[in-house]
Amino acid sequence: MRHWPLPLLGASLFGSLLLSVSTGTVRIPFEVAVAHVFGLSSADRVTAAVLDIRTLRVLAAAITGACLGASGALLQSLFRNPLADPFVLGISSGSSLAIALTLVFGLGGGLISQYDPYALYAAGAVGALLTSLLVISLSSVVQSVSSIVLVGVMIGYLNSGLTALVVFLSEVERARAFSFWTLGSFGAAKWSILLPLLPVSVATLLTMLLMAKPLNALAFGDETAVSMGVRLRLTNVATVAVAASALSASTLIAGPIGFIGLASAHIVKLTLDTSDNRVVIPLSAVVGATVAILSDLAARSLLAPLDLPVTAVTSIFGAPLLVFLVLRRRAWS
Amino acid sequence: MIEARALSVGYGAKVVLGNVELEVRPGELTLLIGPNASGKSTLLKTLAGVLKPVMGAVYVSGSELHGLSPRERAKKVSAVFTGRPNLGAMTVEEVVAMGRYPWTNLAHLLSEEDRRAVEGAMKDVGVLQLRRRKVSELSDGQFQRVMIARALAQSPRCLVLDEPTTHLDVRSRLEVMGLLLRLTRTRGIAAIASTHELELALRFADRIVAILDGSIVVRDDPEDLLREEAFLRGFGLNGELTISPATLSVEFRRGSSQGSPRVFVIAGAGTGSRVFRALTRRGVRVLTGVLHRNDVDHHVAASMGIEVISEEPFHPISEASYSAALSTALGSDAVVYASPPIGPLNRRNVDLAKELVRAGRRVLVMPGVSSGLVRGAEEVEGVGRLIEELVGAGDRVKWAEARSG
Numbered sequence: 001m002r003h004w005p006l007p008l009l010g011a012s013l014f015g016s017l018l019l020s021v022s023t024g025t026v027r028i029p030f031e032v033a034v035a036h037v038f039g040l041s042s043a044d045r046v047t048a049a050v051l052d053i054r055t056l057r058v059l060a061a062a063i064t065g066a067c068l069g070a071s072g073a074l075l076q077s078l079f080r081n082p083l084a085d086p087f088v089l090g091i092s093s094g095s096s097l098a099i100a101l102t103l104v105f106g107l108g109g110g111l112i113s114q115y116d117p118y119a120l121y122a123a124g125a126v127g128a129l130l131t132s133l134l135v136i137s138l139s140s141v142v143q144s145v146s147s148i149v150l151v152g153v154m155i156g157y158l159n160s161g162l163t164a165l166v167v168f169l170s171e172v173e174r175a176r177a178f179s180f181w182t183l184g185s186f187g188a189a190k191w192s193i194l195l196p197l198l199p200v201s202v203a204t205l206l207t208m209l210l211m212a213k214p215l216n217a218l219a220f221g222d223e224t225a226v227s228m229g230v231r232l233r234l235t236n237v238a239t240v241a242v243a244a245s246a247l248s249a250s251t252l253i254a255g256p257i258g259f260i261g262l263a264s265a266h267i268v269k270l271t272l273d274t275s276d277n278r279v280v281i282p283l284s285a286v287v288g289a290t291v292a293i294l295s296d297l298a299a300r301s302l303l304a305p306l307d308l309p310v311t312a313v314t315s316i317f318g319a320p321l322l323v324f325l326v327l328r329r330r331a332w333s
Numbered sequence: 334m335i336e337a338r339a340l341s342v343g344y345g346a347k348v349v350l351g352n353v354e355l356e357v358r359p360g361e362l363t364l365l366i367g368p369n370a371s372g373k374s375t376l377l378k379t380l381a382g383v384l385k386p387v388m389g390a391v392y393v394s395g396s397e398l399h400g401l402s403p404r405e406r407a408k409k410v411s412a413v414f415t416g417r418p419n420l421g422a423m424t425v426e427e428v429v430a431m432g433r434y435p436w437t438n439l440a441h442l443l444s445e446e447d448r449r450a451v452e453g454a455m456k457d458v459g460v461l462q463l464r465r466r467k468v469s470e471l472s473d474g475q476f477q478r479v480m481i482a483r484a485l486a487q488s489p490r491c492l493v494l495d496e497p498t499t500h501l502d503v504r505s506r507l508e509v510m511g512l513l514l515r516l517t518r519t520r521g522i523a524a525i526a527s528t529h530e531l532e533l534a535l536r537f538a539d540r541i542v543a544i545l546d547g548s549i550v551v552r553d554d555p556e557d558l559l560r561e562e563a564f565l566r567g568f569g570l571n572g573e574l575t576i577s578p579a580t581l582s583v584e585f586r587r588g589s590s591q592g593s594p595r596v597f598v599i600a601g602a603g604t605g606s607r608v609f610r611a612l613t614r615r616g617v618r619v620l621t622g623v624l625h626r627n628d629v630d631h632h633v634a635a636s637m638g639i640e641v642i643s644e645e646p647f648h649p650i651s652e653a654s655y656s657a658a659l660s661t662a663l664g665s666d667a668v669v670y671a672s673p674p675i676g677p678l679n680r681r682n683v684d685l686a687k688e689l690v691r692a693g694r695r696v697l698v699m700p701g702v703s704s705g706l707v708r709g710a711e712e713v714e715g716v717g718r719l720i721e722e723l724v725g726a727g728d729r730v731k732w733a734e735a736r737s738g
């Protein structure tokens with residue numbers, strides 16, 4: 001394991017937090033922003049309001065990114081598959097289906113307005129949770145990890161098929177709105193959603209740390225892991241459950257966001273040259289948060305005042321970074 | 334000690350192997366052999382506590398294995414299964430330290446005792462100098478050692494290994510078996526390993542367990558098996574393959590009672606084995622004599638199904654054997670004199686060669702300690718040349734013509 005990137009990863013999270021809070025269409029000097037965030041000085045009311053909105057957004061991005069990054073690390077380790085991410089379990093497609101249903105058929109009756117982003121994300125979270133429960137209950141029946149992956153992928157296809165059908169049958173306007181909301185955004189975040197989710201997310205992330213030890217053993221294969229004392233079924237179900245909980249929280253905040261779940265763990269593994277989940281899981285949360293904050297910053301700054309879809313930004317900037325790291329690995333090893 | 338009592342192993346309710354009564358004793362290496370798909374792996378997984386028995390029970394040091402919690406069980410029995418998992422960037426030391434799994438806390442932080450166990454395991458297995466290397470860079474032999482070190486770091490009373498020598502080169506196979514044998518002695522642990530390499534198993538096992546026709550046979554002396562018809566049948570050693578109880582080597586018997594040309598080989602003390610194999614491989618029908626029954630060439634010839642004119646051990650070659658050999662040799666297309674060491678008991682083999690030269694037979698003399706004793710014969714400088722002389726291009730036609738004409 002390489003140790004020097006450790007402080008670098010921490011510093012980049014911290015730096016991106018401050019940078020994101022101090023950057024925006026309303027110009028606020030960096031030191032004013034920093035002082036306000038730390039409660040050292042009170043800015044005027046307008047500045048404070050602007051900073052409050054930005055802090056909310058940054059915090060939303062940080063929580064979402066941390067949840068996505070850590071669950072990606074968890075799922076990749078559980079499935080011993082570097083391509084495992086929320087999509088593999090059909091969870092993301094579950095939330096997309098729920099969003100489509102809400103948007104097009106107005107599920108929830110008159111209680112929620114169709115274009116209220118919170119309602120849509122709430123629906124998305126419910127979709128993710130229901131899909132996860134389905135995967136968990138099926139995976140507690142089948143023993144092997146590859147069967148769980150297969151079940152997850154099939155549920156994903158089922159969800160995607162239904163979503164395609166729903167979108168095809170809807171009006172053009174709504175189909176357009178659907179594709180916007182399934183790309184995710186931190187712009188819809190509210191303190192009223194974020195504050196209750198904060199302790200839930202933190203608890204989920206801490207629970208994930210408990211999974212590090214059994215997941216490290218699972219790398220040896222199911223049978224060897226069991227011979228070392230791993231409770232296999234408990235580990236499988238608990239890992240899927242805790243990942244699903246984190247994914248639901250992130251969907252609730254920002255909608256389905258791609259790439260971060262897949263990339264964060266790889267960035268950690270490649271920069272630190274380790275597979276130890278005790279390191280990879282927490283640092284994937286750190287990297288996920290950093291990537292989410294920077295992506296959000298880019299999404300709202302690149303073509304300001306346009307707010308670009310986050311998934312577009314994460315993919316456009318993240319994919320080349322990941323490819324670069326993979327190519328560099330040859331030079332390192 | 335692992336004890337299996339009235340054990341039936343399998344998957345779900347399906348029994349793969351039933352009525353297993355077995356003890357794996359501390360300080361001993363027990364090897365498990367059996368044809369493919371006979372249930373070796375299933376039995377080992379059950380003994381390791383990874384698979385639930387269909388019926389019966391496994392006891393380790395008196396307590397029922399499958400009644401223990403996974404961690405308590407893992408402290409008693411550890412296992413090395415087949416396959417080479419992708420362990421990413423893990424180093425040898427990290428992998429071995431994973432063996433402490435049942436002993437460490439939730440964060441898997443190693444105590445002083447854990448560190449000593451890891452260090453001791455790496456040292457005993459001989460991978461201490463590899464500790465900082467990534468396991469992905471190791472050879473298969475080194476990797477297998479690291480997996481054994483990991484299992485040892487678990488500080489078990491018993492070690493269960495499924496095919497630990499598969500995919501290894503000859504040297505690593507012997508090293509791994511030697512290592513297992515040593516570990517049982519120095520650590521006093523009970524070890525059971527499966528292998529499909531019969532010769533290795535017969536040589537290394539303290540006790541052998543064979544799966545024959547769906548039931549197990551346990552023998553305290555592995556070589557007892559060689560006298561059992563069921564074993565020879567089960568392992569296909571009564572047909573084209575044979576095993577020599579003296580050398581424990583498996584020989585391939587490829588229709589050696591037929592073929593052409595017919596070549597009579599005068600050999601002894603191991604000079605003949607190479608010639609027998611080289612010639613039978615090329616379809617030559619080999620006959621040999623006179624060989625004493627205790628001669629290594631006699632063992633090889635017999636296990637290959639070659640027709641041998643024999644003599645009783647430590648007796649000079651009798652007149653009867655001599656004339657039998659002479660008439661057989663005269664009926665052959667050619668004679669090979671493998672130049673064995675000659676002493677008072679087999680002196681007549683030189684006379685035999687000389688008489689065959691006088692009789693106008695084609696006698697090819699191989700280089701060796703007694704090659705100078707047979708005059709007037711063709712000398713060939715090695716097995717390669719010999720084969721060329723006997724079965725070179727067009728020779729088959731020539732021999733066939735000679736016989737018909």
